[in-house]
């Protein structure tokens with residue numbers, strides 16, 4: 001019996017990079033987690049252990065730090081493009097580089113003092129091949145909550161259904177969003193700010209009959225407000241808030257006291273295209 005090697009890639013994940021731009025008294029902190037994933041002519045290492053085409057993952061990690069020093073970091077999309085192009089241009093067997101960057105946010109609260117601001121991260125993913133470059137931007141762990149303007153009813157009831165219909169519920173989610181750009185020549189900072197604002201506006205302004213409806217509204221709003229974007233992918237966990245039954249204690253509960261279990265949770269995923 002013979003076997004063939006299918007699609008494969010390798011790289012360094014979890015490369016923590018923090019830079020301080022000290023070119024003015026107002027220092028700028030950039031805090032990234034970078035992952036590289038390279039693919040190409042890599043049969044040798046898989047089939048016989050010939051590593052002559054394998055740029056060590058340790059070298060990939062070092063390249064992240066060296067390019068940050070040589071060229072600065074800037075917007076995560078721009079840094080991803082620099083890294084991806086570097087690997088494909090300098091390593092003949094490497095035909096494709098995928099760079100994924102997560103940016104952790106720090107909020108200034110003093111002249112040179114910062115507080116890590118929440119769990120939300122900005123994200124960028126760049127894929128560079130010899131023929132094309134694709135850039136996606138995104139965000140994750142952006143937790144949102146509407147205290148009203150959400151209903152859920154009209155769903156099928158079978159012998160296993162216990163969920164009551166509701167015309168009044170809290171709607172909460174932790175947004176993971178990715179949006180693809182049709183070009184790699186984009187004002188990345190502005191595009192990110194606009195897309196994030198569009199996601200928030202649609203979440204707040206949609207009277208929701210399902211998280212699926214909210215998902216489509218959020219993706220549509222990004223496409224409307226961001227001309228450089230041609231596809232949005234969203235993953236929205238339904239962070240349930242259940243009213244607590246307080247009748248055993250002789251108390252009513254007019255939509256005031258909730259339990260918020262972390263698991264299990266609904267997971268609503270979808271793509272919205274132009």
Ligand SMILES: O=c1[nH]c(=O)c2[nH]c(=O)[nH]c2[nH]1
Nearest residue numbers: 152163209210211212238266
């Ligand atoms: O917005 C929702 N969509 C669902 O598909 C679903 N399923 C569920 O149990 N609650 C909800 N809420």
